[in-house]
Amino acid sequence: MTVSRRKFLKGSAAALALGMVGSPACALAAAGQEESVDRWVKGVCRYCGTGCGVLVGVRGDRAVAVKGDPDNHNAGLLCLKGAMLIPVIYAEDRITEPMIRRGGKGSPLDKASWDEALDFAAGAFRKAMDAGGPDAVAYYGSGQALTEESYLANKIWKAGFRTNNVDGNPRLCMASAVAGYLTTFGKDEPMGTYNDMDAATCFFIIGSNTSEAHPVLFRRIAQRKESSPDVKIIVADPRRTNTSRIADLHLSFVAGTDLALLNGMAHVIIREELDNPRFYSRYVNFVTNDGKPCAFEDYKAFLAEYTPEKVQEITGVPAADVIRAAKLFAESSSALSLWCMGINQRTRGVWANNLIHNLHLLTGQIGRPGASPLSLTGQPNACGGVRDTGSLAHLLPAGRMVANEKHRAEMEEFWGVPKGTIQPKMGHHTVALFEAMAKGDVKAVFIHCTNPAHTLPDLNALTKGLETAFVAQTECFMDAETLKYADVVFPAAFWCETEGVYGCTERRYALTEQAIKPMGNCRPTVRILMDFAEKAGVDPRLFPYKNAADIWEEWRTLSKGSPYDFYGMTRARLKKESGIKWPCPTEDHPGTNLRYVRGEDPLVPVNHPDRLFFYGRPDGKANIFLRPYQPPFEPADKDYPFILTTGRVIDHWHTATMTGKVPELQKAYPSAFVEINPVDAQKLGISNGDRVVLETRRDRMTFPARITDTCMPGLVFCPFFDKNKLVNRLFHHAVDNASKEPEYKICATRVYKQA
Amino acid sequence: MAIAGFLVHAEAGQSERLEAELAEIPGISTFGVHRECYIAAVAEAPGNSMEDLLHRVHGMDGVLTVYVTSMTVEDELVV
Numbered sequence: 001m002t003v004s005r006r007k008f009l010k011g012s013a014a015a016l017a018l019g020m021v022g023s024p025a026c027a028l029a030a031a032g033q034e035e036s037v038d039r040w041v042k043g044v045c046r047y048c049g050t051g052c053g054v055l056v057g058v059r060g061d062r063a064v065a066v067k068g069d070p071d072n073h074n075a076g077l078l079c080l081k082g083a084m085l086i087p088v089i090y091a092e093d094r095i096t097e098p099m100i101r102r103g104g105k106g107s108p109l110d111k112a113s114w115d116e117a118l119d120f121a122a123g124a125f126r127k128a129m130d131a132g133g134p135d136a137v138a139y140y141g142s143g144q145a146l147t148e149e150s151y152l153a154n155k156i157w158k159a160g161f162r163t164n165n166v167d168g169n170p171r172l173c174m175a176s177a178v179a180g181y182l183t184t185f186g187k188d189e190p191m192g193t194y195n196d197m198d199a200a201t202c203f204f205i206i207g208s209n210t211s212e213a214h215p216v217l218f219r220r221i222a223q224r225k226e227s228s229p230d231v232k233i234i235v236a237d238p239r240r241t242n243t244s245r246i247a248d249l250h251l252s253f254v255a256g257t258d259l260a261l262l263n264g265m266a267h268v269i270i271r272e273e274l275d276n277p278r279f280y281s282r283y284v285n286f287v288t289n290d291g292k293p294c295a296f297e298d299y300k301a302f303l304a305e306y307t308p309e310k311v312q313e314i315t316g317v318p319a320a321d322v323i324r325a326a327k328l329f330a331e332s333s334s335a336l337s338l339w340c341m342g343i344n345q346r347t348r349g350v351w352a353n354n355l356i357h358n359l360h361l362l363t364g365q366i367g368r369p370g371a372s373p374l375s376l377t378g379q380p381n382a383c384g385g386v387r388d389t390g391s392l393a394h395l396l397p398a399g400r401m402v403a404n405e406k407h408r409a410e411m412e413e414f415w416g417v418p419k420g421t422i423q424p425k426m427g428h429h430t431v432a433l434f435e436a437m438a439k440g441d442v443k444a445v446f447i448h449c450t451n452p453a454h455t456l457p458d459l460n461a462l463t464k465g466l467e468t469a470f471v472a473q474t475e476c477f478m479d480a481e482t483l484k485y486a487d488v489v490f491p492a493a494f495w496c497e498t499e500g501v502y503g504c505t506e507r508r509y510a511l512t513e514q515a516i517k518p519m520g521n522c523r524p525t526v527r528i529l530m531d532f533a534e535k536a537g538v539d540p541r542l543f544p545y546k547n548a549a550d551i552w553e554e555w556r557t558l559s560k561g562s563p564y565d566f567y568g569m570t571r572a573r574l575k576k577e578s579g580i581k582w583p584c585p586t587e588d589h590p591g592t593n594l595r596y597v598r599g600e601d602p603l604v605p606v607n608h609p610d611r612l613f614f615y616g617r618p619d620g621k622a623n624i625f626l627r628p629y630q631p632p633f634e635p636a637d638k639d640y641p642f643i644l645t646t647g648r649v650i651d652h653w654h655t656a657t658m659t660g661k662v663p664e665l666q667k668a669y670p671s672a673f674v675e676i677n678p679v680d681a682q683k684l685g686i687s688n689g690d691r692v693v694l695e696t697r698r699d700r701m702t703f704p705a706r707i708t709d710t711c712m713p714g715l716v717f718c719p720f721f722d723k724n725k726l727v728n729r730l731f732h733h734a735v736d737n738a739s740k741e742p743e744y745k746i747c748a749t750r751v752y753k754q755a
Numbered sequence: 756m757a758i759a760g761f762l763v764h765a766e767a768g769q770s771e772r773l774e775a776e777l778a779e780i781p782g783i784s785t786f787g788v789h790r791e792c793y794i795a796a797v798a799e800a801p802g803n804s805m806e807d808l809l810h811r812v813h814g815m816d817g818v819l820t821v822y823v824t825s826m827t828v829e830d831e832l833v834v
Contacts, residue, residue, distance in 0.1 A: 010784070
């Protein structure tokens with residue numbers, strides 16, 4: 001096993017190196033498809049939020065190869081997952097026919113006709129609304145759904161069914177980043193792009209295992225480091241991952257203490273006079289934790305207690321390293337911060353986001369090439385599909401809010417529905433939605449393109465609602481855990497079997513064109529949504545679309561003049577180009593790299609007196625918040641003395657319903673495990689491969705041990721991809737007060753060898 | 756042990772010679788010359804000496820630069 005894995009890793013390394021020079025032979029070989037193709041069809045990788053451009057090779061009526069798009073940001077490079085997408089399309093367990101559970105929960109799923117399945121679901125939704133009103137139904141979507149699908153579902157539910165119970169799995173991954181951007185800058189989405197990786201002289205990577213979760217971006221960072229030895233990389237992560245191995249400085253802090261670390265860095269920056277008063281006096285407001293304006297001196301006083309020595313006490317990071325990190329960040333010519341779920345999936349995730357932004361605003365490391373905060377996204381279309389279209393319980397499209405009367409009126413007018421159609425009350429966020437299902441308040445849910453019975457936290461508690469509510473689900477693969485609860489299953493066209501837009505981390509929208517026909521009896525989801533809604537009683541005039549392109553046209557028009565303006569991205573242009581970054585207000589606009597910057601961002605007037613204009617804020621200034629350190633919801637204690645954290649491995653993506661279909665990937669990581677530090681293992685008498693019990697206040701599970709110094713003492717890690725070991729059963733479901741994102745990254749656990 | 760995938764950017768006319776020299780270095784496997792100037796290669800070495808190995812490659816005559824494209828470090832400890 002060791003030998004084959006090493007061979008596999010060497011093969012992967014060779015594939016990545018070859019992919020860098022855009023060798024088609026490599027991509028074909030990597031996919032195991034050394035065949036010629038009739039044509040290459042442009043698209044976007046189905047996996048993570050990096051949004052790599054791909055070309056799908058088609059021979060006859062079959063997709064036979066995938067290679068990187070040399071014209072997209074990834075310059076022809078793909079990770080192994082992306083290069084091996086073909087076997088996923090033709091997986092043996094693809095769902096190709098509608099299915100219904102005629103005998104109710106617990107009975108088998110039987111094949112059905114499309115009419116029968118749609119009628120079955122529509123009838124259940126009508127019945128639910130008859131009993132409980134509009135808020136008795138819900139939509140639970142996905143950051144993997146196409147933009148057109150999310151926009152359409154949002155419109156159907158909010159303006160058709162008249163409920164704001166529209167949420168989705170981005171709540172579980174990016175909601176804290178959204179709220180962080182909104183509170184600091186007034187508008188969601190980052191101001192920087194991947195181009196900043198080529199210009200940064202200091203990378204501050206916190207709460208992100210970029211090397212495994214975003215390998216193509218990691219390659220870009222490593223390349224930058226390799227080509228410019230003066231570039232410095234700081235990685236702040238309780239785990240010593242491969243990402244930290246290219247770092248000049250690894251800050252291994254006790255999980256959940258990073259707010260103290262970030263405030264400590266700010267303390268040092270001010271103490272050492274590395275702050276930039278000229279910048280923040282012009283572009284920044286200082287705001288107390290409860291939202292009141294204050295002055296720089298208040299901020300300085302607030303930070304006084306976060307001395308490096310105090311931060312060392314809290315975080316375990318040596319004081320000298322806190323000082324060094326602050327200096328590297330502030331003294332570099334351009335600092336780029338990158339973060340992901342380690343920051344977002346926290347009960348103080350929004351605060352953590354604010355504190356990262358603080359460092360940039362305090363030092364003026366913002367609005368220049370290479371100087372920016374840039375949150376990394378976990379899914380391919382959480383940004384473009386869900387955040388931008390407002391497909392969450394509190395949002396409306398293009399940055400509008402449900403709670404804002406003017407915003408509701410604007411959407412009602414645009415959608416052509418009577419005033420008052422959109423409800424003023426926010427819908428249920430994800431955790432509340434599944435709790436409402438368990439209580440019977442939400443009686444029917446439409447789940448699209450996601451697998452909540454695997455991914456929700458505290459699964460034993462939050463899947464109870466799925467046992468009683470009516471569940472309609474679009475799904476491609478039979479091994480999705482949520483299918484166990486589905487009452488009706490719609491077979492959705494998968495990836496390049498249909499067409500639509502993905503919007504990735506860097507505000508880049510790119511089109512995946514249809515390369516092949518949907519398998520079997522599968523249909524595009526936009527067709528499924530419209531047919532279902534009409535049968536459920538929604539006025540079909542609300543969705544007068546022939547196809548996804550029509551929906552894009554409406555959404556593009558709606559964006560015109562908004563802070564999300566991408567009116568210049570016509571369908572024809574998206575077909576021609578390999579992604580465009582908004583704002584992009586006109587068809588001749590090239591897209592925007594530096595948002596909020598005069599001369600770069602078309603939404604900043606060319607004659608604006610200031611170089612930077614944060615137009616999401618009333619006075620055009622961003623906020624530095626005085627956010628104190630607070631511990632996580634459930635820190636380790638004497639009864640549960642270890643911290644359990646979770647995350648991805650390089651060869652699997654999310655719940656492995658796709659990567660699990662690829663033998664090479666599955667072989668690399670056949671099942672979940674628990675990483676334990678050698679010091680802890682010795683104390684507990686645990687050896688490599690031993691069965692180890694993790695026991696939390698929710699549940700108890702057993703995993704094989706991997707003894708490794710990746711985890712610091714006191715910390716254990718389990719990946720979450722394995723459907724046979726649903727590690728989320730162990731986690732609590734406490735959420736961030738503002739973003740409502742759960743704290744997947746930290747819970748207290750006992751660890752012991754199985755008797 | 757660490758495994759790194761990398762590209763060697765060779766000066767004009769030096770690719771074939773360099774590929775042969777690289778292949779002689781213990782722990783390095785080569786995967787051909789591409790676009791006339793890029794040699795694809797994989798290096799396998801203890802994590803604490805990988806940097807030295809790549810530095811050595813970087814210093815070879817005819818090498819313009821080295822692009823590391825991937826790095827994997829096997830850190831399982833056998834106990």
